[in-house]
Amino acid sequence: xxxxxxxxVQHIRRLQDVICLALExxxxxxxxxxxxxxxxxxxxxxxxxxxxxNVFEKGGVNVSEVEGLVTPVMKQQLNISGERFFxxxxxxxxxxxxxxxxxxxxxxxxxxITDNWFGGGMDLTPYYLIEEDAVHFHSTLKxxxxxxxxVFYPAYKKNCxxxxxxxxxxxxxxxxxxxxxxxxxxxxxxTAIQWLQFSKDCADSFLLAYLPIVERRxxxxxxxxxxYWQEIRxxxxxxxNLVHDRGTLFGLKTNGRTESILMSLPPTVRFDYNYKPAPxxxxxxxxxxxxxxxxxxLS
Amino acid sequence: xxxxxxxxVQHIRRLQDVICLALExxxxxxxxxxxxxxxxxxxxxxxxxxxxxNVFEKGGVNVSEVEGLVTPVMKQQLNISGERFFxxxxxxxxxxxxxxxxxxxxxxxxxxITDNWFGGGMDLTPYYLIEEDAVHFHSTLKxxxxxxxxVFYPAYKKNCxxxxxxxxxxxxxxxxxxxxxxxxxxxxxxTAIQWLQFSKDCADSFLLAYLPIVERRxxxxxxxxxxYWQEIRxxxxxxxNLVHDRGTLFGLKTNGRTESILMSLPPTVRFDYNYKPAPxxxxxxxxxxxxxxxxxxLS
Numbered sequence: 157x158x159x160x161x162x163x164x165v166q167h168i169r170r171l172q173d174v175i176c177l178a179l180e181x182x183x184x185x186x187x188x189x190x191x192x193x194x195x196x197x198x199x200x201x202x203x204x205x206x207x208x209x210n211v212f213e214k215g216g217v218n219v220s221e222v223e224g225l226v227t228p229v230m231k232q233q234l235n236i237s238g239e240r241f242f243x244x245x246x247x248x249x250x251x252x253x254x255x256x257x258x259x260x261x262x263x264x265x266x267x268x269i270t271d272n273w274f275g276g277g278m279d280l281t282p283y284y285l286i287e288e289d290a291v292h293f294h295s296t297l298k299x300x301x302x303x304x305x306x307v308f309y310p311a312y313k314k315n316c317x318x319x320x321x322x323x324x325x326x327x328x329x330x331x332x333x334x335x336x337x338x339x340x341x342x343x344x345x346x347t348a349i350q351w352l353q354f355s356k357d358c359a360d361s362f363l364l365a366y367l368p369i370v371e372r373r374x375x376x377x378x379x380x381x382x383x384y385w386q387e388i389r390x391x392x393x394x395x396x397n398l399v400h401d402r403g404t405l406f407g408l409k410t411n412g413r414t415e416s417i418l419m420s421l422p423p424t425v426r427f428d429y430n431y432k433p434a435p436x437x438x439x440x441x442x443x444x445x446x447x448x449x450x451x452x453x454l455s
Numbered sequence: 456x457x458x459x460x461x462x463x464v465q466h467i468r469r470l471q472d473v474i475c476l477a478l479e480x481x482x483x484x485x486x487x488x489x490x491x492x493x494x495x496x497x498x499x500x501x502x503x504x505x506x507x508x509n510v511f512e513k514g515g516v517n518v519s520e521v522e523g524l525v526t527p528v529m530k531q532q533l534n535i536s537g538e539r540f541f542x543x544x545x546x547x548x549x550x551x552x553x554x555x556x557x558x559x560x561x562x563x564x565x566x567x568i569t570d571n572w573f574g575g576g577m578d579l580t581p582y583y584l585i586e587e588d589a590v591h592f593h594s595t596l597k598x599x600x601x602x603x604x605x606v607f608y609p610a611y612k613k614n615c616x617x618x619x620x621x622x623x624x625x626x627x628x629x630x631x632x633x634x635x636x637x638x639x640x641x642x643x644x645x646t647a648i649q650w651l652q653f654s655k656d657c658a659d660s661f662l663l664a665y666l667p668i669v670e671r672r673x674x675x676x677x678x679x680x681x682x683y684w685q686e687i688r689x690x691x692x693x694x695x696n697l698v699h700d701r702g703t704l705f706g707l708k709t710n711g712r713t714e715s716i717l718m719s720l721p722p723t724v725r726f727d728y729n730y731k732p733a734p735x736x737x738x739x740x741x742x743x744x745x746x747x748x749x750x751x752x753l754s
Contacts, residue, residue: 191729205728216728324707324716391720398697399707408623408698415729417623421690423727427720429504429515430490 160272160348161242164259165221167356168246169202172219176204178363179217179250182370185210188217193413197224199242203416207423211374215250216419226262233406238262238270245276246359249420251390252281252331253366256403257359259352274340274351278362279316280369281331281393283386285442289369290332294452296365297335297358304354305346309453312337317449322396329446330396334365385439387426392446394425459571459647460541463558464520466655467545468501471518475503477662478516478549481669484509487516492712496523498541502715506722510673514549515718525561532705537561537569544575545658548719550689551580551630552665555702556658558651573639573650577661578615579668580630580692582685584741586751588668589631593751595664596634596657603653604645608752611636616748621695628745629695633664684738686725691745693724 158166176188186209194200201220206212223242231237245258257276264270280293294313301309312335320330335358342348378386397404397420407417433439457465475487485508493499500519505511520543530536544557556575563569579592593612600608611634619629634657641647677685696703696719706716732738 207728214726214728324713387723391724394693394724394726395697395717398694399704405698414623418694418726419728421726423725424686425690425693425724425726427513427693427717427722427724429506429513429718430714 160352161244161259161261163352164355165244168219168244168257168359171246171359172202172204172217175248175363176206176217178367179206179212179215182367182374183209183211186212191415193416195220195222195224195413196411197222199223201413201416203413203419205419211370212250214423216248216416217250218247218416218419220245220247220413220416227410229410233402233409234260236262236271239265240267247416247420248278248362250366251393251422252283253362253369254279254281254334254420255359255362257355259355272341272348273338274355275338276355276358277312277316277334277336278358278365279320279331279334279336280366281389283382283389283442284438285332285445286373289372290450290452292368293332293334293365296361298453300357300361301335303357304350308337308354309335313451320396322392322400324395324399325392326447328392328443329449330393332445332452333449384426385433387422387424388428388431389442390422390425391427394421397421459651460543460558460560462651463654464543467518467543467556467658470545470658471501471503471516474547474662475505475516477666478505478511478514481666481673482508482510485511490714492715494519494521494523494712495710496521498522500712500715502712502718504718510669511549513722515547515715516549517546517715517718519544519546519712519715526709528708532701532708533559535561535570538564539566546715546719547577547661549665550692550721551582552661552668553578553580553633553719554658554661556654558654571640571647572637573654574637575654575657576611576615576633576635577657577664578619578630578633578635579665580688582681582688582741583737584631584744585672588671589749589751591667592631592633592664595660597752599656599660600634602656603649607636607653608634612750619695621691621699623694623698624691625746627691627742628748629692631744631751632748683725684732686721686723687727687730688741689721689724690726693720696720 180187186206188204188206191203199222201218203218206215221244226238226241240263242261243258248255255278259274260272261269262271298309316333316336319336322328340351342351404417433443479486485505487503487505490502498521500517502517505514522541525537525540539562541560542557547554554577558573559571560568561570597608615632615635616628618635621627639650641650703716732742
């Protein structure tokens with residue numbers, strides 16, 4: 157039987173192909189460019205970037221499989237012990253859609269697995285709130301979660317609302333949320349195989365959750381004011397990723413590949429002093445839902 | 456006799472007026488707007504912002520005087536003990552010129568000063584290297600330092616080169632440096648009065664160091680390619696401030712006033728995947744000097 161590690165890696169590699177092809181079709185103009193890279197300590201990855209497309213101004217789909225010695229920084233940041241590690245993951249940042257799924261293994265000096273866990277999630281960071289899209293995105297995620305365990309969606313939706321927060325901005329969320337889980341360890345409730353299946357199903361659901369929104373909205377027109385607001389909101393995304401996001405900071409502090417980590421940063425961004433949308437405007441409507449997350453799907 | 460604290464506060468308040476007036480004159484169009492704010496735990500500040508000027512796209516000059524209980528986060532981040540604190544500072548971010556000067560006092564339960572120190576510095580983050588400007592900027596700083604102690608300029612220039620570094624980008628500096636000092640505590644070499652004088656002289660020298668460069672260059676024309684490169688470099692500035700800058704992170708984690716802290720972020724920014732200037736171009740010339748800092752003044 158194939159190991160969990162092997163199955164996970166095979167799945168995310170294939171999924172990268174599937175997602176890139178689907179996004180290229182939606183863009184109708186631009187193709188992803190690929191960079192293969194190696195990690196000095198062991199392993200490497202395949203970063204694919206789309207830029208200046210018809211639909212996608214900048215987007216990245218990255219798969220990586222890294223391994224090596226557990227460093228002191230890793231011990232502290234991941235709260236683990238052990239001699240060696242393996243980690244694989246797929247990361248998608250197609251503003252305003254984000255997803256990340258990963259699998260970790262920790263080994264003792266003999267190479268025996270002493271710890272392993274799954275983590276990941278996906279969220280939406282739109283610049284305007286279209287309730288129909290929010291409901292579609294969250295319904296898709298709830299359906300996938302419910303197939304595994306009905307407690308997952310409410311718990312992971314809450315995790316997401318509590319994680320993607322700019323605490324320095326009065327608990328403003330970066331977007332309208334999604335799901336987020338971490339430390340998904342095999343236990344009496346869920347075996348490793350079941351966690352693997354759940355992670356695969358979630359990762360596969362990115363296209364189901366995101367692409368219909370792209371297709372419905374990609375023809376919408378926008379003016380300079382809309383673009384301005386988009387860049388203000390992107391600023392908040394940058395603040396979250398660089399100040400708070402554990403994955404980003406972990407990558408930067410453990411000598412990850414900077415360009416693959418920071419592919420998440422939006423292409424053009426604006427930082428205004430004390431910018432606030434006027435009450436009652438569509439901009440304000442989005443802002444309010446970032447300040448007070450809503451339930452998008454009835455349970 | 457006036458306390459050190461009082462003298463420092465008076466000085467930075469007056470200096471804020473002087474600097475804002477001088478920058479308004481250089482801009483010839485736009486005036487600073489002022490926000491007075493109070494800190495819930497004690498103290499407050501005066502933030503002044505200039506936006507969409509003739510010369511200055513966005514700039515801020517902030518003075519703050521805050522006080523209160525020493526929190527666990529402060530103990531850890533500042534490596535101090537004590538019951539209460541007072542801190543005052545002036546912060547200028549007039550891209551590409553930056554300066555910050557501050558004074559801290561720590562008190563025991565009876566209100567007696569148990570620790571006090573000065574810190575600060577200024578640096579230049581130009582988008583193109585004009586050697587004459589770099590020499591002028593550094594010469595001005597060296598002169599001020601030398602008047603106090605000839606060991607200061609080389610030591611503080613080195614501090615600056617080692618501090619304003621994007622370690623996640625192969626030790627790329629955010630600009631062409633300047634001076635940076637911290638934990639300037641009264642000791643057998645320098646009394647508190649002498650530290651105060653040095654800090655005041657340094658802060659006063661911002662206009663001497665920066666304004667002649669603005670005056671010489673403000674009429675220069677630029678094209679879309681120059682603007683593109685400016686926004687790429689500003690992205691590096693954002694990365695430094697949000698990922699590495701102790702002052703920014705300290706402010707955000709101790710419930711500082713977010714808008715005054717993040718006034719430092721440049722107005723429009725661009726994050727490209729794996730952007731590298733072509734070898735031999737003026738853009739590359741600036742990049743190279745960020746990778747390998749130079750000595751601009753002979754000692």
